[in-house]
Amino acid sequence: MRVTVTINRRPEIADPEGATVMRALHELGYTEAATVRMDRVIHMEVDGDDADEVRSRVEEMCRQLLANPVLEDFEVEVAP
Amino acid sequence: MRVTVTINRRPEIADPEGATVMRALHELGYTEAATVRMDRVIHMEVDGDDADEVRSRVEEMCRQLLANPVLEDFEVEVAP
Numbered sequence: 001m002r003v004t005v006t007i008n009r010r011p012e013i014a015d016p017e018g019a020t021v022m023r024a025l026h027e028l029g030y031t032e033a034a035t036v037r038m039d040r041v042i043h044m045e046v047d048g049d050d051a052d053e054v055r056s057r058v059e060e061m062c063r064q065l066l067a068n069p070v071l072e073d074f075e076v077e078v079a080p
Numbered sequence: 081m082r083v084t085v086t087i088n089r090r091p092e093i094a095d096p097e098g099a100t101v102m103r104a105l106h107e108l109g110y111t112e113a114a115t116v117r118m119d120r121v122i123h124m125e126v127d128g129d130d131a132d133e134v135r136s137r138v139e140e141m142c143r144q145l146l147a148n149p150v151l152e153d154f155e156v157e158v159a160p
Contacts, residue, residue, distance in 0.1 A: 006121075021122070021146070030141050032134075035125040041086070042101070045115040054112075061110050066101070 001054050002079040005042040007067045042066060051078045081134050082159040085122040087147045122146060131158045 009015050015037050022036040048054040058076045067074040089095050095117050102116040128134040138156045147154040 018122075024145055025141055028141075028144060030137065032127040032137065033124055033141070034127055035123075037123045039121040039123060041119040041121050042098075043115075043117040043119060044113055047112040047114055057110065057112065061105060061108075061113070064108060065104055 001046050001048055001051065003044045003046050003054065003058050004077045004079070005044065005058060005062060005066060006075045006077075007040040007042070007062075007072050008074075009037065009039065009072055013071050051080070054078050081126050081128055081131065083124045083126050083134065083138050084157045084159070085124065085138060085142060085146060086155045086157075087120040087122070087142070087152050088154075089117065089119065089152055093151050131160070134158050 017038045018036040021038065022033055025031075025033040025036070044058070046054050046058060048057070055076050055078050058078075059074075062074045062076065063069055097118045098116040101118065102113055105111075105113040105116070124138070126134050126138060128137070135156050135158050138158075139154075142154045142156065143149055
Protein backbone atom coordinates (compact mmCIF):
# COMPACT_ATOMS: atom_id res chain seq x y z
CA MET A 1 0.00 0.00 0.00
CA ARG A 2 1.11 3.52 -0.73
CA VAL A 3 1.60 5.57 2.40
CA THR A 4 2.40 9.27 2.66
CA VAL A 5 3.80 10.57 5.93
CA THR A 6 3.88 14.34 6.38
CA ILE A 7 6.16 15.53 9.15
CA ASN A 8 5.77 19.14 10.20
CA ARG A 9 7.66 21.01 12.85
CA ARG A 10 5.28 22.12 15.58
CA PRO A 11 4.27 25.74 15.05
CA GLU A 12 5.71 26.86 18.39
CA ILE A 13 9.13 25.30 17.64
CA ALA A 14 11.71 27.45 15.83
CA ASP A 15 12.79 26.26 12.38
CA PRO A 16 16.49 27.14 11.99
CA GLU A 17 16.69 25.60 8.49
CA GLY A 18 13.78 27.76 7.30
CA ALA A 19 15.35 30.84 8.88
CA THR A 20 18.65 30.17 7.09
CA VAL A 21 16.90 29.71 3.74
CA MET A 22 14.95 32.93 4.25
CA ARG A 23 18.15 34.85 4.99
CA ALA A 24 19.75 33.42 1.85
CA LEU A 25 16.70 34.38 -0.25
CA HIS A 26 16.87 37.95 1.09
CA GLU A 27 20.59 38.15 0.28
CA LEU A 28 19.79 37.07 -3.29
CA GLY A 29 17.25 39.91 -3.55
CA TYR A 30 14.07 37.92 -2.93
CA THR A 31 12.99 40.23 -0.13
CA GLU A 32 9.31 39.37 -0.66
CA ALA A 33 9.82 36.03 1.13
CA ALA A 34 8.19 36.81 4.49
CA THR A 35 8.21 33.38 6.16
CA VAL A 36 9.80 30.06 5.19
CA ARG A 37 9.19 26.69 6.87
CA MET A 38 10.82 23.45 5.78
CA ASP A 39 8.82 20.26 6.22
CA ARG A 40 9.35 16.65 5.20
CA VAL A 41 7.28 14.17 3.29
CA ILE A 42 8.06 10.46 3.26
CA HIS A 43 6.56 8.35 0.48
CA MET A 44 6.50 4.66 1.34
CA GLU A 45 5.32 1.44 -0.18
CA VAL A 46 4.30 -0.86 2.69
CA ASP A 47 3.36 -4.55 2.39
CA GLY A 48 0.01 -5.41 3.97
CA ASP A 49 -3.67 -5.97 3.21
CA ASP A 50 -5.40 -4.10 6.00
CA ALA A 51 -5.28 -0.30 5.72
CA ASP A 52 -5.93 0.24 9.44
CA GLU A 53 -3.17 -2.14 10.41
CA VAL A 54 -0.74 -0.54 7.93
CA ARG A 55 -1.60 2.89 9.32
CA SER A 56 -1.04 1.83 12.91
CA ARG A 57 2.31 0.19 12.05
CA VAL A 58 3.46 3.32 10.19
CA GLU A 59 2.40 5.51 13.13
CA GLU A 60 4.58 3.29 15.31
CA MET A 61 7.49 3.76 12.82
CA CYS A 62 6.97 7.52 13.10
CA ARG A 63 7.11 7.51 16.88
CA GLN A 64 10.12 5.22 16.95
CA LEU A 65 12.23 6.50 14.06
CA LEU A 66 10.77 8.78 11.41
CA ALA A 67 9.64 11.78 13.44
CA ASN A 68 10.93 13.53 16.53
CA PRO A 69 7.83 13.65 18.75
CA VAL A 70 9.28 16.47 20.84
CA LEU A 71 9.64 18.82 17.88
CA GLU A 72 7.40 17.45 15.17
CA ASP A 73 3.84 16.42 14.39
CA PHE A 74 3.14 13.73 11.85
CA GLU A 75 0.23 12.68 9.71
CA VAL A 76 -0.12 9.29 8.03
CA GLU A 77 -2.25 8.84 4.90
CA VAL A 78 -2.82 5.37 3.46
CA ALA A 79 -3.92 5.37 -0.18
CA PRO A 80 -6.77 2.95 -0.93
CA MET B 81 0.34 34.90 -0.42
CA ARG B 82 0.75 31.36 0.81
CA VAL B 83 3.00 29.31 -1.39
CA THR B 84 3.76 25.60 -1.14
CA VAL B 85 6.83 24.27 -2.92
CA THR B 86 7.13 20.50 -3.24
CA ILE B 87 10.61 19.27 -4.09
CA ASN B 88 10.90 15.66 -5.18
CA ARG B 89 13.97 13.77 -6.15
CA ARG B 90 13.71 12.68 -9.80
CA PRO B 91 12.55 9.06 -9.99
CA GLU B 92 15.70 7.91 -11.79
CA ILE B 93 18.00 9.45 -9.12
CA ALA B 94 18.94 7.29 -6.13
CA ASP B 95 17.75 8.48 -2.72
CA PRO B 96 20.45 7.58 -0.20
CA GLU B 97 18.53 9.12 2.73
CA GLY B 98 15.46 7.00 1.92
CA ALA B 99 17.64 3.88 1.59
CA THR B 100 19.20 4.54 5.01
CA VAL B 101 15.80 5.02 6.63
CA MET B 102 14.52 1.82 5.04
CA ARG B 103 17.50 -0.13 6.37
CA ALA B 104 16.91 1.27 9.86
CA LEU B 105 13.20 0.34 9.68
CA HIS B 106 14.12 -3.22 8.70
CA GLU B 107 16.61 -3.45 11.59
CA LEU B 108 13.82 -2.36 13.96
CA GLY B 109 11.62 -5.17 12.65
CA TYR B 110 9.46 -3.14 10.23
CA THR B 111 10.26 -5.46 7.33
CA GLU B 112 7.01 -4.57 5.55
CA ALA B 113 8.51 -1.23 4.45
CA ALA B 114 9.22 -1.99 0.78
CA THR B 115 10.28 1.43 -0.54
CA VAL B 116 11.01 4.74 1.20
CA ARG B 117 11.54 8.10 -0.49
CA MET B 118 12.23 11.33 1.39
CA ASP B 119 10.91 14.53 -0.17
CA ARG B 120 10.77 18.13 0.99
CA VAL B 121 7.98 20.65 1.27
CA ILE B 122 8.62 24.34 1.78
CA HIS B 123 5.77 26.48 3.10
CA MET B 124 6.28 30.17 2.39
CA GLU B 125 4.46 33.40 2.90
CA VAL B 126 5.40 35.71 0.00
CA ASP B 127 4.50 39.39 -0.30
CA GLY B 128 2.78 40.30 -3.58
CA ASP B 129 -0.61 40.90 -5.18
CA ASP B 130 -0.35 39.03 -8.45
CA ALA B 131 -0.45 35.22 -8.17
CA ASP B 132 1.24 34.68 -11.55
CA GLU B 133 4.07 37.03 -10.65
CA VAL B 134 4.50 35.41 -7.21
CA ARG B 135 4.62 31.99 -8.85
CA SER B 136 7.23 33.02 -11.38
CA ARG B 137 9.41 34.64 -8.67
CA VAL B 138 9.19 31.50 -6.50
CA GLU B 139 10.07 29.30 -9.50
CA GLU B 140 13.14 31.51 -9.93
CA MET B 141 13.98 31.01 -6.20
CA CYS B 142 13.69 27.25 -6.74
CA ARG B 143 16.07 27.26 -9.68
CA GLN B 144 18.55 29.53 -7.92
CA LEU B 145 18.48 28.23 -4.34
CA LEU B 146 15.69 25.98 -3.11
CA ALA B 147 16.00 22.98 -5.42
CA ASN B 148 18.87 21.22 -7.12
CA PRO B 149 17.74 21.13 -10.75
CA VAL B 150 20.12 18.28 -11.57
CA LEU B 151 18.59 15.92 -8.98
CA GLU B 152 15.20 17.34 -8.15
CA ASP B 153 11.89 18.38 -9.67
CA PHE B 154 9.82 21.10 -8.04
CA GLU B 155 6.21 22.19 -8.11
CA VAL B 156 4.96 25.59 -6.95
CA GLU B 157 1.39 26.06 -5.72
CA VAL B 158 0.10 29.53 -4.91
CA ALA B 159 -2.96 29.57 -2.65
CA PRO B 160 -5.66 32.03 -3.76
